[in-house]
Amino acid sequence: MVVTPSPLTLKLRHSGYLDEDDGAALDALCARPRMVEAGIDVVREGDPPGPVHLIDDGFACRYKTLPDGQRQILGLLLPGDFCDLQSSTLRTLDHSIATLTPCAIVELPQKTVDELTLAPTRIARAFWWGALVDESIQREWLANIGQRPAAKRLAHLFQEVLLRLHRVGRADAHACECPFTLSDMSEMLGLTAVHVSRVLRELREARLITLSQRRLDLPNPDRLRAFCDFDARYLHLSGGDAGELRWGADGPDGTGRSRRHFVDP
Amino acid sequence: MVVTPSPLTLKLRHSGYLDEDDGAALDALCARPRMVEAGIDVVREGDPPGPVHLIDDGFACRYKTLPDGQRQILGLLLPGDFCDLQSSTLRTLDHSIATLTPCAIVELPQKTVDELTLAPTRIARAFWWGALVDESIQREWLANIGQRPAAKRLAHLFQEVLLRLHRVGRADAHACECPFTLSDMSEMLGLTAVHVSRVLRELREARLITLSQRRLDLPNPDRLRAFCDFDARYLHLSGGDAGELRWGADGPDGTGRSRRHFVDP
DNA sequence: CGTACTTTTGAAGTGCCTCAACGGTAGTGG
């Protein structure tokens, strides 16, 4: 009987640190997930460290709420993503995590996680690789919100979602599930829901995307990529099995004003 | 002879994972830093992994340049901060690092770093703690840029700089060095330099800050903190020796719309 | 078949940007 690997395994294969047995061990971890409905806090800012959570299916997010009630979504959690791998080291969560759709969530006891992460194993290396990719995505979000106008911000988000779902086998070449509300997207991008609605119309009219019935389609990936200068390197996808999709930048950036480089003597 | 500990040691003491000997070992690493002038790229996007860099003195930053030449500063690197601890695991740098002022930079060979980080030691734990705090700061920057208006953004940045310098012994209770140009600050905050200049005037006129001759003074920390809802928990400073400065929020946020919590059965 | 939540569209306001000019300061070389 052939079993499809868990999203966690599919994602961590991109790290290059896993072998076949590791994949099987990770799949075993993901047996028996728990179903959680949409709009539920999985962990809350300030909670004491408990079991570690892993999204096996569905869409969730990290977020912070400011005192005036505004919410900023700090990142998306898709199948194969850990919610709070780091909680035990930091000892206190500095943000919350909520489901955006119904989710299948795996809970791992701290003890299991410590055994996997503290020993110098291939799996530990792959876990840290995953955490570092998450950090890289954070940085790209900062640049996205800080520098791009609304339409490009949205376009950039859609490309990321498609690629991240693709790497865990949940998307085909240019279409995927996309169940976000306008409010969700506005909180990810630092915009208002009203403005997201208008910008979405622009993107549709420009034939860059179609989005309806929770389904996203990017009919012309090259044009969309050029439109928002999407450069997929920040996702650190392995070059190995990426033959089907070509998402890299056309070349290194050549326009920046030159800054001298510090080279070893 | 009494030697003041290195910024790295002072910072990692907040983790709670170090003992006295560990501190001495870290201080030894920081001997013989290298002097680098202002405006130099320490590492560049796409560079192959080389030695790991650590700021021992001065101000530097992570940044990304978009194809149209705009630069987003992704984070500040202050004394005690690692520039690229993660480069070997990810295998390719997804952003660049540049000095903002003349800096003293320590270079550590990959081999040394691997020995320190891959083994299950107290120092390895403290290093990861440091990386996770950096990640937490990233998230706060995202919320800052995404949700706050310009004046609060700037005020928030100043508080962070003061506290981060304070934790490595480079600031007193409410004043510190602050050598940023308007352009630097605009690139950190997703604003233009012109607008930063105007907002800075507002903050001065409101007697919330004084900033001149590269010196920042926050004469009324409580008012400033209230002004921009600064909540220092994201810096994960140890509660232990923080008696001198009280920067926490007045209480957990109570204004957010309620979201149900997912509790273990 | 109501109730609650989305999405859409309009009209008006504003925070921030762009363009432009000018003053201050530091470093350089005559």
Next chain:
DNA sequence: CCACTACCGTTGAGGCACTTCAAAAGTACG
């Protein structure tokens, strides 16, 4: 010592991207 250059900070005027407020149509659910 004074020119000259380069960069940084300040201020003004005008414009645009995005927000706010408001109303109505579409959609999901018990």
